[in-house]
Amino acid sequence: MLRVQPRGARNNGKINLSSVLSLLLLALGADGAKSAPGKLEACAGKKIYIMDIGIFAKETGVPPCNLATDIKIDPMNGIPFLPGAWQVKHVEGKGAPIAIAAHSGPWHLRQTIRGSVHHTTDMEEADIIYVYDHCYYMRWLGQVHSNGPKDQKEASEGGEWMMKGLQALVKTDRWKKNDGSDFVFFDPHPGFTDGTSDKEFKTLMCHTSKKSMHIVVERGQINICPDYWEMHDKLVIAPYVAGSSDVAKPLLGFKTAITPIKERKTLLYLTASCLPYAYENWNQTKIKGGKQFRHAVQLMLGNLTPDVDVKCVDPTLGGHYTPFPQVLEIMQTATFCLVLPGDSASSRRTSEIFMSGCIPVFIGPPYATMPFGDAVDYKAAAYFFNITDHKFWFDSELLWENPKDVRPYHVQTAWYWFPDATVNDAMIKVKSLPAMLKYLRNIPEADLQKKIDALAKERLKFAYRHKLSKTPTASSVIMSEMCTKYNVKPTGAPKQASAAAAVPDDEEDEEE
Numbered sequence: 001m002l003r004v005q006p007r008g009a010r011n012n013g014k015i016n017l018s019s020v021l022s023l024l025l026l027a028l029g030a031d032g033a034k035s036a037p038g039k040l041e042a043c044a045g046k047k048i049y050i051m052d053i054g055i056f057a058k059e060t061g062v063p064p065c066n067l068a069t070d071i072k073i074d075p076m077n078g079i080p081f082l083p084g085a086w087q088v089k090h091v092e093g094k095g096a097p098i099a100i101a102a103h104s105g106p107w108h109l110r111q112t113i114r115g116s117v118h119h120t121t122d123m124e125e126a127d128i129i130y131v132y133d134h135c136y137y138m139r140w141l142g143q144v145h146s147n148g149p150k151d152q153k154e155a156s157e158g159g160e161w162m163m164k165g166l167q168a169l170v171k172t173d174r175w176k177k178n179d180g181s182d183f184v185f186f187d188p189h190p191g192f193t194d195g196t197s198d199k200e201f202k203t204l205m206c207h208t209s210k211k212s213m214h215i216v217v218e219r220g221q222i223n224i225c226p227d228y229w230e231m232h233d234k235l236v237i238a239p240y241v242a243g244s245s246d247v248a249k250p251l252l253g254f255k256t257a258i259t260p261i262k263e264r265k266t267l268l269y270l271t272a273s274c275l276p277y278a279y280e281n282w283n284q285t286k287i288k289g290g291k292q293f294r295h296a297v298q299l300m301l302g303n304l305t306p307d308v309d310v311k312c313v314d315p316t317l318g319g320h321y322t323p324f325p326q327v328l329e330i331m332q333t334a335t336f337c338l339v340l341p342g343d344s345a346s347s348r349r350t351s352e353i354f355m356s357g358c359i360p361v362f363i364g365p366p367y368a369t370m371p372f373g374d375a376v377d378y379k380a381a382a383y384f385f386n387i388t389d390h391k392f393w394f395d396s397e398l399l400w401e402n403p404k405d406v407r408p409y410h411v412q413t414a415w416y417w418f419p420d421a422t423v424n425d426a427m428i429k430v431k432s433l434p435a436m437l438k439y440l441r442n443i444p445e446a447d448l449q450k451k452i453d454a455l456a457k458e459r460l461k462f463a464y465r466h467k468l469s470k471t472p473t474a475s476s477v478i479m480s481e482m483c484t485k486y487n488v489k490p491t492g493a494p495k496q497a498s499a500a501a502a503v504p505d506d507e508e509d510e511e512e
């Protein structure tokens with residue numbers, strides 16, 4: 001159940017009487033849970049205030065985005081969605097639309113913060129301000145990404161309303177107090193920088209909020225900023241929210257058992273959309289995404305042997321759609337699952353692969369995003385291949401690190417999709433995709449078991465659970481990162497993500 005946000009709580013710290021009651025209710029914690037609120041080691045003594053930009057609706061003249069009345073929660077998987085009016089078709093019995101579900105991280109983080117002892121409703125005493133713009137963000141997503149009729153990106157009011165709120169936010173005294181350096185933004189989609197709000201959003205992210213902390217789903221979102229080296233010390237790459245159907249149950253009681261090696265039927269699995277290969281730039285030049293790579297993998301591996309299940313879903317490539325519950329079932333009983341980039345470097349499948357217990361196999365160049373490069377033990381839980389003969393899908397050279405003086409202009413430029421975790425020393429160099437397959441086929445069972453044991457330890461870090469528990473989950477990793485990095489003084493040094501502070505894993509236990 002959602003409670004009313006303290007809409008009367010203005011940024012001057014004064015609170016009207018009617019909101020006092022809801023503040024009291026909020027203090028009881030999210031969902032009215034009676035259990036003791038959770039604690040995180042890294043957040044000891046720190047308080048987080050959730051600034052819902054809906055509080056600026058009146059002064060900016062945009063319609064309110066009311067969490068209590070506008071958002072519904074899918075009872076099957078606990079994922080928030082905006083019903084009908086905003087063109088997001090909630091298909092009865094099939095769960096919330098994937099586009100919304102995958103990008104609902106900010107909402108889950110909000111629920112986790114609210115249910116913890118680190119939450120405060122007093123903005124002045126807060127060490128960290130978590131900017132909550134997801135209500136408008138979902139409207140934007142619903143308008144441009146719905147599975148019903150889509151609006152043109154140019155016509156997305158959701159994005160404009162969100163921008164108005166954010167622009168009001170950076171005019172507040174609380175923002176000015178530390179020049180936004182104690183504010184945390186969560187941008188859960190790599191493509192907000194499209195459409196009419198594009199320029200303003202980029203200015204806000206790259207310049208106005210360059211001292212703030214940014215949670216993104218792929219590095220490219222901030223790497224496009226000229227001040228990347230100042231910003232990257234406070235950058236966290238978060239996973240997508242996995243799944244969107246009752247089968248995945250990414251949030252409610254995720255307990256999917258890990259299939260023993262001997263019972264796994266498929267050797268290697270991938271099902272993905274492989275089109276379009278390229279997108280048009282604003283100036284009619286083409287940006288090549290990663291989908292040609294996926295198609296190449298299907299062409300080279302798809303029909304090799306019956307235990308290799310690698311396919312494109314696109315009908316024009318002879319493919320067909322597999323329902324999500326079935327995809328999940330195959331992943332649970334496959335030994336290896338390929339992790340590949342798509343239109344941009346990140347994809348929801350990465351979370352699903354980890355959560356399903358299928359051994360992730362990252363291949364490149366270019367490489368898919370590795371969320372939580374600091375906090376997840378990628379080397380222990382996955383395989384990494386450097387395919388040297390990549391001309392068929394990638395005709396330029398991959399950069400193996402971020403050059404200080406070169407900035408890409410778009411998240412879809414594949415040459416800088418280098419690994420986000422320190423895995424280069426674990427890279428297995430092979431000439432071709434069939435050579436990679438041969439390698440996988442010959443890995444001793446004992447080694448596979450080690451990977452699976454490591455995977456079992458890591459996979460909850462891809463699950464956005466609301467309660468803090470002994471085992472780190474996506475939300476608790478993000479909270480730890482917030483509390484560790486929010487006041488980091490930027491060094492501007494070009495270092496890989498992995499060198500940053502580790503996330504402590506000794507949080508207080510909490511009932512499931």
Ligand SMILES: *[C@@H]1O[C@H](CO)[C@@H](O)[C@H](O)[C@H]1NC(C)=O
Nearest residue numbers: 281282283284285286409410
């Ligand atoms: C088109 O735009 C991209 C991105 O801004 C730029 O890198 C490229 O040079 C432009 N091409 C032409 C022909 O203007």
Ligand SMILES: *[C@@H]1O[C@H](CO)[C@@H](O)[C@H](O)[C@H]1NC(C)=O
Nearest residue numbers: 386387388400424425427429
């Ligand atoms: C991958 O292979 C290429 C081509 O041989 C090589 O230049 C590059 O250094 C390799 N990278 C890693 C991390 O092994």
